[in-house]
Amino acid sequence: MSSVSAYYNGKTVLITGATGFMGKVLVEKLLRSSPDVKAVYILVRPKAGQSMQERVANMLKCKVFDRVREDCPNFHEKIKPINAELTQPKLAISAEDEEELLTRVNIVFHCAATVRFDEPLKHALQLNAMGTQRLLELAQQMQKLEAFIHISTAYANCVRKCIDEIIYPPPAEPKKLFDLVEWLDESIIQDITPKLLGDWPNTYTYTKALSEYLIQQEKGNLNIAIIRPSIVGASWHEPFPGWIDSFNGTSGIFVAAGKGILRTVIANNEAVADMIPVDVVINLTLAAGWYTAVHRPKNMLVYNCTTGGINPFFWGEMEQYVMSTFKRNPLEQAFRTPNAHLTSNYLINQYWITVSHKAPAILYDLYMRLTGRKPRMMKIINRLHKSMMLLQYFSTQSWDWSSDNMNMLMGQLNTEDKKLYNFDVRQLHWSEYIESYCLGAKKYLLNEDMSGIPAAKQHLRKLRNIRYAFNTTLLVIIWRIFIARSQMARNIWYFVPLPGGPPIPSNQQLWASESESSRKIHSLQLQPAFIVH
Numbered sequence: 149m150s151s152v153s154a155y156y157n158g159k160t161v162l163i164t165g166a167t168g169f170m171g172k173v174l175v176e177k178l179l180r181s182s183p184d185v186k187a188v189y190i191l192v193r194p195k196a197g198q199s200m201q202e203r204v205a206n207m208l209k210c211k212v213f214d215r216v217r218e219d220c221p222n223f224h225e226k227i228k229p230i231n232a233e234l235t236q237p238k239l240a241i242s243a244e245d246e247e248e249l250l251t252r253v254n255i256v257f258h259c260a261a262t263v264r265f266d267e268p269l270k271h272a273l274q275l276n277a278m279g280t281q282r283l284l285e286l287a288q289q290m291q292k293l294e295a296f297i298h299i300s301t302a303y304a305n306c307v308r309k310c311i312d313e314i315i316y317p318p319p320a321e322p323k324k325l326f327d328l329v330e331w332l333d334e335s336i337i338q339d340i341t342p343k344l345l346g347d348w349p350n351t352y353t354y355t356k357a358l359s360e361y362l363i364q365q366e367k368g369n370l371n372i373a374i375i376r377p378s379i380v381g382a383s384w385h386e387p388f389p390g391w392i393d394s395f396n397g398t399s400g401i402f403v404a405a406g407k408g409i410l411r412t413v414i415a416n417n418e419a420v421a422d423m424i425p426v427d428v429v430i431n432l433t434l435a436a437g438w439y440t441a442v443h444r445p446k447n448m449l450v451y452n453c454t455t456g457g458i459n460p461f462f463w464g465e466m467e468q469y470v471m472s473t474f475k476r477n478p479l480e481q482a483f484r485t486p487n488a489h490l491t492s493n494y495l496i497n498q499y500w501i502t503v504s505h506k507a508p509a510i511l512y513d514l515y516m517r518l519t520g521r522k523p524r525m526m527k528i529i530n531r532l533h534k535s536m537m538l539l540q541y542f543s544t545q546s547w548d549w550s551s552d553n554m555n556m557l558m559g560q561l562n563t564e565d566k567k568l569y570n571f572d573v574r575q576l577h578w579s580e581y582i583e584s585y586c587l588g589a590k591k592y593l594l595n596e597d598m599s600g601i602p603a604a605k606q607h608l609r610k611l612r613n614i615r616y617a618f619n620t621t622l623l624v625i626i627w628r629i630f631i632a633r634s635q636m637a638r639n640i641w642y643f644v645p646l647p648g649g650p651p652i653p654s655n656q657q658l659w660a661s662e663s664e665s666s667r668k669i670h671s672l673q674l675q676p677a678f679i680v681h
């Protein structure tokens with residue numbers, strides 16, 4: 149008998165960020181594993197011209213709910229959307245909805261956040277830190293609240309190399325910052341952001357660190373747990389292997405590499421790629437919710453939800469597995485043959501950016517212009533470079549996260565719960581996982597059908613032939629330039645018995661141009677790497 153699923157049956161749950169990548173997996177697993185859960189309130193904002201109702205209807209059509217749709221066809225009746233905006237006072241929840249939440253909710257899962265690394269500080273603060281504070285205020289008034297689970301990130305304290313399951317001093321006093329951004333002009337905040345961030349690499353990790361500290365300061369009597377996942381990847385098993393619907397973290401990089409657009413990445417082959425499947429994070433989150441509510445630990449527990457200390461995996465291995473999968477199962481309409489390499493050398497990376505990113509993009513855009521179409525590759529490449537700049541902080545270093553609480557929690561689960569809410573990452577087989585992740589990105593992120601693989605392979609063969617033809621033409625052009633300028637090259641050329649080769653010149657002709665050409669050959673700057681690799 150599962151204690152965790154039994155606990156959620158009959159309970160009323162509130163989830164923020166339910167429309168996001170992790171939120172959807174949480175809602176799905178909760179409804180599938182505890183079909184008798186009383187109600188799942190989700191805080192949703194209207195967005196992109198869609199009302200809250202339209203957004204929820206679209207969300208429920210998502211493939212991630214296929215399994216629960218089969219198991220419990222009426223699962224949608226349990227979902228109760230509430231109009232909310234976390235950046236607004238009182239979360240912009242109507243008085244009537246607030247009353248409903250205050251009298252009914254038993255457990256809160258707070259997933260909503262902006263995860264963009266380039267989010268302006270003011271907005272990141274308003275959502276990630278102030279939003280969390282407002283939700284806590286609401287939670288304090290909930291009459292039947294048993295547990296509050298906050299999703300943070302393992303990188304909230306990335307300025308440290310060894311990260312324990314404790315709350316560290318914040319980068320700044322949150323309330324002073326709130327005051328500051330309240331009255332300072334937006335452009336001034338932008339100007340002083342690097343100074344405020346200090347050692348923190350971006351506004352995301354900075355505001356996540358602040359929100360952890362705020363929770364510790366203002367938790368009062370609430371039963372709270374903090375979950376800190378590292379880089380969240382596609383699902384391992386549930387609801388089905390490889391499910392992913394977000395380009396964040398490594399997913400966008402995989403797609404760009406699979407499409408043959410990304411050829412060089414700044415990363416340390418030997419650094420740990422601390423990735424964790426989304427279903428593992430959600431299983432741990434639900435188990436932590438149960439443990440927090442039922443066992444009521446005296447101190448607030450922080451769960452580092454990471455793999456590096458338990459089952460380490462390295463960026464170099466990731467490169468191999470990703471490239472091997474996309475070579476065997478290519479993406480449709482690839483720009484070039486997938487062939488991405490990691491390097492920790494800045495100059496080498498810059499060199500390949502010029503030769504293997506920018507030069508092909510310029511040529512392709514020229515071709516688009518000549519054929520009357522809109523050029524777009526350079527724009528994509530520039531965006532990719534911006535992303536890579538922001539991600540390289542994480543791909544060039546390793547961190548040590550302790551995972552004692554994760555192990556402790558595993559020990560608290562009964563045999564059935566260990567299976568139903570499996571978060572034992574020792575069983576994770578990385579090559580199989582990365583293959584299923586890449587195939588999931590193909591199917592669920594790009595909506596490509598597996599039946600299109602033969603055509604995609606055919607397309608890669610066409611690209612290979614174009615590359616051969618291009619390289620041969622380039623070689624001939626370079627050679628012709630040599631021939632025109634170097635007597636030695638001409639001598640070699642004339643000894644190659646090619647059909648249709650040049651006529652054998654007289655000795656006089658051979659000597660005539662030599663002095664001039666031997667001078668010029670030294671000034672020729674040949675770049676053999678322009679030959680596409």
Ligand SMILES: CCCCCCCC/C=C\CCCCCCCC(=O)SCCNC(=O)CCNC(=O)[C@H](O)C(C)(C)COP(=O)(O)OP(=O)(O)OC[C@H]1O[C@@H](n2cnc3c(N)ncnc32)[C@H](O)[C@@H]1OP(=O)(O)O
Pocket residue numbers: 263264265266301302303377378379380395396397398399400401402403404405413415463466467470471488489531534535538539540542543
């Ligand atoms: C051979 C392989 C080797 C692999 C080596 C890999 C090395 C990788 C290294 C290190 C990964 C480690 C990462 C650490 C993570 C920390 C963990 C966490 O705690 S939390 C979560 C992390 N959060 C993020 O990942 C946000 C990062 N993203 C951003 O901050 C922004 O997206 C940014 C600045 C990178 C780009 O911003 P923009 O404004 O240029 O673009 P935008 O708004 O994101 O996208 C515009 C549209 O393009 C789509 N898009 C994005 N990437 C795409 C792609 N690759 N292909 C196709 N479409 C894409 C998007 O879905 C979006 O579509 P629509 O407008 O919503 O419809």
Ligand SMILES: NC(=O)C1=CN([C@@H]2O[C@H](COP(=O)(O)OP(=O)(O)OC[C@H]3O[C@@H](n4cnc5c(N)ncnc54)[C@H](OP(=O)(O)O)[C@@H]3O)[C@@H](O)[C@H]2O)C=CC1
Pocket residue numbers: 164165166167168169170171191192193195232233234235258259260261262263275299300301302356376377378379380381394396397
């Ligand atoms: N993905 C990852 O690799 C990792 C994620 N995390 C953490 O996990 C949590 C979930 O991340 P993930 O699912 O990837 O993120 P997503 O960006 O996919 O989802 C974010 C969610 O927050 C909601 N949200 C954003 N702004 C507001 C707002 N102003 N008011 C109400 N809701 C809002 C979004 O709603 P809407 O649909 O309206 O935009 C969406 O539901 C975050 O707290 C993140 O920090 C931690 C480590 C790694």
